[in-house]
Amino acid sequence: MNFKKWNRLSDAEILSKFGQEGLDLVHEVEAFALNHISLATSKAQLADRDIIISGMWDINTGKKSDYFHNFSKQECQRVGGDYELYLENMFPNLKKRVDDVKAFRKENYNLEDVRFRKNPGEFPGAHAEVRALDNLAKKRFKYEFENNIPITDEVFDAWLKNDVLGYNRNIELGVGQIKVGMHTCADCFHILDLVTFIKPL
Numbered sequence: 770m771n772f773k774k775w776n777r778l779s780d781a782e783i784l785s786k787f788g789q790e791g792l793d794l795v796h797e798v799e800a801f802a803l804n805h806i807s808l809a810t811s812k813a814q815l816a817d818r819d820i821i822i823s824g825m826w827d828i829n830t831g832k833k834s835d836y837f838h839n840f841s842k843q844e845c846q847r848v849g850g851d852y853e854l855y856l857e858n859m860f861p862n863l864k865k866r867v868d869d870v871k872a873f874r875k876e877n878y879n880l881e882d883v884r885f886r887k888n889p890g891e892f893p894g895a896h897a898e899v900r901a902l903d904n905l906a907k908k909r910f911k912y913e914f915e916n917n918i919p920i921t922d923e924v925f926d927a928w929l930k931n932d933v934l935g936y937n938r939n940i941e942l943g944v945g946q947i948k949v950g951m952h953t954c955a956d957c958f959h960i961l962d963l964v965t966f967i968k969p970l
């Protein structure tokens with residue numbers, strides 16, 4: 770794996786910078802990750818499926834996303850699979866952001882070149898933090914989403930900027946479970962550029 774891992778901020782630093790919600794978010798994502806590790810049947814299963822665990826909260830309404838891991842490469846490549854369904858059903862304003870990143874990559878990189886396919890992500894939108902934000906957006910704008918009522922990008926972007934807090938936690942294969950803070954990849958960085966992340970050290 771090429772992923773670099775970092776220590777996260779201390780509880781006291783998170784509390785002072787991001788408040789009680791921030792600390793609660795980090796603890797909940799960690800609890801989810803540790804439970805996930807304990808349920809995995811093999812290291813190979815963790816390495817394939819569970820590189821990042823991410824959660825997103827709306828600190829204004831108190832709504833919480835479910836917690837997600839990345840889609841695996843196999844899932845991303847499966848025609849009619851979960852990844853394809855997820856993209857089709859993505860919250861529209863977020864989908865636009867994912868499509869913008871895809872278009873940018875297509876225009877600026879030769880995607881036949883493995884360096885650009887793999888670095889940062891071969892499948893923009895497949896990572897845990899975008900899945901978590903999609904889930905949170907559908908909770909926050911449930912009525913609009915379920916009734917196909919569009920919201921403007923201005924409203925969506927203001928929500929991202931003012932209300933959304935996210936945290937990524939990596940999985941350490943083996944015993945340690947140290948240095949598990951995780952930055953976003955370059956694709957997710959652009960897709961989620963307005964979201965406040967509790968970043969690692």
Ligand SMILES: [Zn+2]
Nearest residue numbers: 896953954957
């Ligand atoms: Zn990513």
